[in-house]
Amino acid sequence: xxxxxLPHSPTSLSEPDLAAEMxxxxxxAREAAAALALASADAKxxxxxxxxxxxxxxxxxxxxxxxxxxxxxxxQGISAALRDRLALDAGRVExxxxxxxxxxALPDPAGRILAAWAQPNGLAIQRIAVPxxxxxxxxxxxxxxxxxxxxxALKAGNAAxxxxxxxxxxxxxxxxxxxxxxxxxxxxxxTAVQLVPTRERAAVGLMLAMDEHIDVIVPRGGRSLxxxxxxxxxxxxxxxxxxxxxTYIDAAADPAKARAITLNAKMRRVSICGATETLLVDRQVxxxxxxxxxxxxxxxxxELRGDVExxxxxxxxxxxxxxxxxxxYLDAILSVRVVDGVDGAIAHINHYGSHHTDAIVTEDQRTxxxxxxxxxxxxxxxNASTQFADGGEFGMGAEIGISTQRLPPRGPVGxxxxxxxxxxxxxxxxxxx
Amino acid sequence: xxxxxLPHSPTSLSEPDLAAEMxxxxxxAREAAAALALASADAKxxxxxxxxxxxxxxxxxxxxxxxxxxxxxxxQGISAALRDRLALDAGRVExxxxxxxxxxALPDPAGRILAAWAQPNGLAIQRIAVPxxxxxxxxxxxxxxxxxxxxxALKAGNAAxxxxxxxxxxxxxxxxxxxxxxxxxxxxxxTAVQLVPTRERAAVGLMLAMDEHIDVIVPRGGRSLxxxxxxxxxxxxxxxxxxxxxTYIDAAADPAKARAITLNAKMRRVSICGATETLLVDRQVxxxxxxxxxxxxxxxxxELRGDVExxxxxxxxxxxxxxxxxxxYLDAILSVRVVDGVDGAIAHINHYGSHHTDAIVTEDQRTxxxxxxxxxxxxxxxNASTQFADGGEFGMGAEIGISTQRLPPRGPVGxxxxxxxxxxxxxxxxxxx
Numbered sequence: 001x002x003x004x005x006l007p008h009s010p011t012s013l014s015e016p017d018l019a020a021e022m023x024x025x026x027x028x029a030r031e032a033a034a035a036l037a038l039a040s041a042d043a044k045x046x047x048x049x050x051x052x053x054x055x056x057x058x059x060x061x062x063x064x065x066x067x068x069x070x071x072x073x074x075x076q077g078i079s080a081a082l083r084d085r086l087a088l089d090a091g092r093v094e095x096x097x098x099x100x101x102x103x104x105a106l107p108d109p110a111g112r113i114l115a116a117w118a119q120p121n122g123l124a125i126q127r128i129a130v131p132x133x134x135x136x137x138x139x140x141x142x143x144x145x146x147x148x149x150x151x152x153a154l155k156a157g158n159a160a161x162x163x164x165x166x167x168x169x170x171x172x173x174x175x176x177x178x179x180x181x182x183x184x185x186x187x188x189x190x191t192a193v194q195l196v197p198t199r200e201r202a203a204v205g206l207m208l209a210m211d212e213h214i215d216v217i218v219p220r221g222g223r224s225l226x227x228x229x230x231x232x233x234x235x236x237x238x239x240x241x242x243x244x245x246x247t248y249i250d251a252a253a254d255p256a257k258a259r260a261i262t263l264n265a266k267m268r269r270v271s272i273c274g275a276t277e278t279l280l281v282d283r284q285v286x287x288x289x290x291x292x293x294x295x296x297x298x299x300x301x302x303e304l305r306g307d308v309e310x311x312x313x314x315x316x317x318x319x320x321x322x323x324x325x326x327x328x329y330l331d332a333i334l335s336v337r338v339v340d341g342v343d344g345a346i347a348h349i350n351h352y353g354s355h356h357t358d359a360i361v362t363e364d365q366r367t368x369x370x371x372x373x374x375x376x377x378x379x380x381x382x383n384a385s386t387q388f389a390d391g392g393e394f395g396m397g398a399e400i401g402i403s404t405q406r407l408p409p410r411g412p413v414g415x416x417x418x419x420x421x422x423x424x425x426x427x428x429x430x431x432x433x
Numbered sequence: 434x435x436x437x438x439l440p441h442s443p444t445s446l447s448e449p450d451l452a453a454e455m456x457x458x459x460x461x462a463r464e465a466a467a468a469l470a471l472a473s474a475d476a477k478x479x480x481x482x483x484x485x486x487x488x489x490x491x492x493x494x495x496x497x498x499x500x501x502x503x504x505x506x507x508x509q510g511i512s513a514a515l516r517d518r519l520a521l522d523a524g525r526v527e528x529x530x531x532x533x534x535x536x537x538a539l540p541d542p543a544g545r546i547l548a549a550w551a552q553p554n555g556l557a558i559q560r561i562a563v564p565x566x567x568x569x570x571x572x573x574x575x576x577x578x579x580x581x582x583x584x585x586a587l588k589a590g591n592a593a594x595x596x597x598x599x600x601x602x603x604x605x606x607x608x609x610x611x612x613x614x615x616x617x618x619x620x621x622x623x624t625a626v627q628l629v630p631t632r633e634r635a636a637v638g639l640m641l642a643m644d645e646h647i648d649v650i651v652p653r654g655g656r657s658l659x660x661x662x663x664x665x666x667x668x669x670x671x672x673x674x675x676x677x678x679x680t681y682i683d684a685a686a687d688p689a690k691a692r693a694i695t696l697n698a699k700m701r702r703v704s705i706c707g708a709t710e711t712l713l714v715d716r717q718v719x720x721x722x723x724x725x726x727x728x729x730x731x732x733x734x735x736e737l738r739g740d741v742e743x744x745x746x747x748x749x750x751x752x753x754x755x756x757x758x759x760x761x762y763l764d765a766i767l768s769v770r771v772v773d774g775v776d777g778a779i780a781h782i783n784h785y786g787s788h789h790t791d792a793i794v795t796e797d798q799r800t801x802x803x804x805x806x807x808x809x810x811x812x813x814x815x816n817a818s819t820q821f822a823d824g825g826e827f828g829m830g831a832e833i834g835i836s837t838q839r840l841p842p843r844g845p846v847g848x849x850x851x852x853x854x855x856x857x858x859x860x861x862x863x864x865x866x
Binding site for chain 2: 123130382
């Protein structure tokens, strides 16, 4: 279910009205960002704690709004999986409140002194973390993203303009009301988090052109959304593209670790971007490792697609095509390929992968270091599941997503990654010769 | 003189030939980048030192190539200022060689451990600086940019595709030959620095679409070039837009510092992006400070354009229009405005400025700190000239330019800013619960 499927929203606006509305949102966000940038760490923490309290107080309204979203989605014939992502209950609302409290408890990412030095002429130079400004976040169905994304943006001192999925429109509206309550109760502008008040797809196009009011766009969703944003945006984008993640079983792998890590990396949750999509195995040990690993996966309901050598070991494996090596299944499907040691693994990953997250299983320290160094991905792991690719698992609190772009921020994007920096130079009358 | 003015270049290629040529350059750059990323710090240092030596050895060829560029430029009727930027002599060639040696002597920006921590589950996480990959640099006339930009890209472990101004085509070609010599003599691929072998404007368009082969585009030049690149590029851009820089004289300014800093900030070199374009003066002290400051500037040949209050103090000042507050003169012209203290200065700068570099002159510590905190620019200074906005003056060695974008890199872009990072995670068999 995409944002296209609800064109006749009750909140539809004419085109000029929509443009005026968006422009007003932009101006208010810019003003709020200026206030947030100067807010104390304590004020931001208090706002997030108060927002968590407001989520709990407003729980009945949030659940009623969610029921309205679910009723509309049911009329549209939503899939069971999407319905589950959309649905809130008392436990999920409490988890949202706790998520905001966890963000509140993070250290303030703004104001950190990232570097400091003095020049021979006496100038004292500091590089200091500062907020990005106004962040436009465009995302799909899950309502909890509203609170996570808004909360992380606030923690870093930014204003946020949220454009959620149309399916979760009423739920998101109720959650943003709670965030605004929290902001106001801490003496900060409630407009520091605003929801685009329409389901019109045209609102996305308007956001992408608002370079006067929005400093960074963060799209979070499927490939078509990200690609549209990258193509159309006049504003810099922090993009999360696909996670075509690999696990490589080296000749020196511990067999028990190889089994446990592969099963977890593929099957713990198949729908997240850190799920392994391709298993690579060193030819030297393919005969030893693959039977047990493939049996584990099959027992959990995983479809297997392999190259000729894999199928020679296990004829029940389907034939993989070239396309399989380039596919992010996000499903209980794994492609399997036998490679020539760590060189073959690195070459395959750098060629077919998406530079997201890749792991090696090996007890050989030198081989591990080569893999970590030469695999050109945002996250590289040794002897751990690719499913650890997550801001929370990295200790960053929540995350807005995992950036696969090369320029920073790369990898998990938490509150710290939603800052930039400025140079502060203190002199005593210096002029340049 | 722009790249448009030499359409009938001797190196013109048909469109399909140009596309094939550019694609070949891209493939070679990608291969070279993979080798550079794995090169040791010593190898990169040796390559840069050898490149400096090659510049000296090849000095006769470089000067002959430059003479050819100058002869062509003279036929086109180049201005004296542009001719001076284009011209090389033995001293300038030696300065280019020394610039490469200075870059060689910088610490290696790749491989730095930017952060390291352990999670409760035993995972050890590091954020490590790594090269960006292939950098496409599009720049205008000055030949020394060829060596600076190529050298900085190499130092950080990147491959570079250089597209210089058509006026400096032969000079750049001779300099790139020296850089390639240096690379090869250190056992690195000479193709790690390549010059686009054509003056065709179409080559820029092809570069901006080469997202498979180029990771980041760095435009360095006038506003129309930067805007074209930002509009057309499918590749992330590190952009340097205008420097509408301000110097603000506070009520608590030391008069001698105010005079010296203002004169230097405006007149040391009027054509650089860190030159002050607008002087702001606190109303409380405008009568005291302006006469001497304006006399200094006028004596150096600076045209003055002021608001009503400035002209009341000095009637010889021309009338400034709204447009003046938004203009980067890059010339011996200064706009002058009387403001209501630091609040008025901050409001003016954040409204009219370009978020590049702004300075306050004051002896009041609290006022200085407010200015440093609230002015939303890449570089903010107290009691120092805005002309210090320069990577070299910041101790970064050379610079490719000063980024005015919000996302990192912001401010001076040296070798360190031409890296990104990856996360390296070391486990002992962890799976995610």
